[in-house]
Amino acid sequence: MTRTERSRAVILRAAYDLIVEFPYAEVTIEKIAARAGVGKPTIYRRWPSKGPLLLDAVVEYAMLPEVAGAGELTRDIRTWLHSLIDYLADPVTGRFMAEIVGAIQIDAELARAWHERMFAPIRERNLVLVRAAQQSGELRAGSPDLLMDLIVGQVWFRLLVTKRPLSHDEVDEMLDLALAGAAGERNR
């Protein structure tokens, strides 16, 4: 590990430890610098502001789960949704995710950082699996993006809007509904 890599690792670790202890709004570059034992300029040489730094820290130490891709997507995605809702129910990662998505509503630069560092890499990986499942006939044809949005959207909706986190049973029921369709017999 070079000196630069070591310094990066120390800063990320300090940032993550602070995320565990404090709400997003109370974590500052100042606190991170003090905890890491570095000067603020050392941090600012690498990160423009605290948001991207905290995102990097979470990516490093507590990344959102990815779909494992064991072959049968409808089963893999159930496992993944369970780990996602556990992640979002966790007092540290769930709180951080709600706070950061709250903060991106009034901060376009942070929204870009969130998208690049956290959302897009997972989504890209998941889309590959969805496309494969569409080609094999496991999922119906159509926009893989819309399909992922349909499946994952309400998990975030519960976290952010209704504030009633999903249980494993509810997520199973929701996934069955998304796969089988909401239309009744009269309507098929």
Add this chain to the structure above:
Amino acid sequence: MTRTERSRAVILRAAYDLIVEFPYAEVTIEKIAARAGVGKPTIYRRWPSKGPLLLDAVVEYAMLPEVAGAGELTRDIRTWLHSLIDYLADPVTGRFMAEIVGAIQIDAELARAWHERMFAPIRERNLVLVRAAQQSGELRAGSPDLLMDLIVGQVWFRLLVTKRPLSHDEVDEMLDLALAGAAGERNR
């Protein structure tokens, strides 16, 4: 209109006018009082803080649409989703909704006010229609709440998380998917 009602109406109008002009974070009780020509104590007699007041102003002047309930829910809900995404794409109401849902991530009291004043009344009304559609066989049996979450969740997910608002065409495709199911032929 009594004097109290008139004063309430003047305050709500001032608050809404400020929402149109300023981001949520910049609207203050002070500005509302000045615009309404009343003292701050007059406002605080009725509202504990600016959040519930601004929510009341939006409920009064620009409420989220409700499902019309013309009889065939799958058609009504399509119309409603179109009006919902237009509402969330609107520079005033969409911005306000994103900002207020952003703010409830770190403000439990505001979260309660948002839920009571805005979310719950619309959801309750929609659930009545979903239950009727389930009884008629238009929608399949199951939790009406989960079904509404599935349909509406990704609209908010797009607004809040991916920041890629839905078009009418996309919402139609998403609704078709939710109704028909995402499973492919191999998987039915």
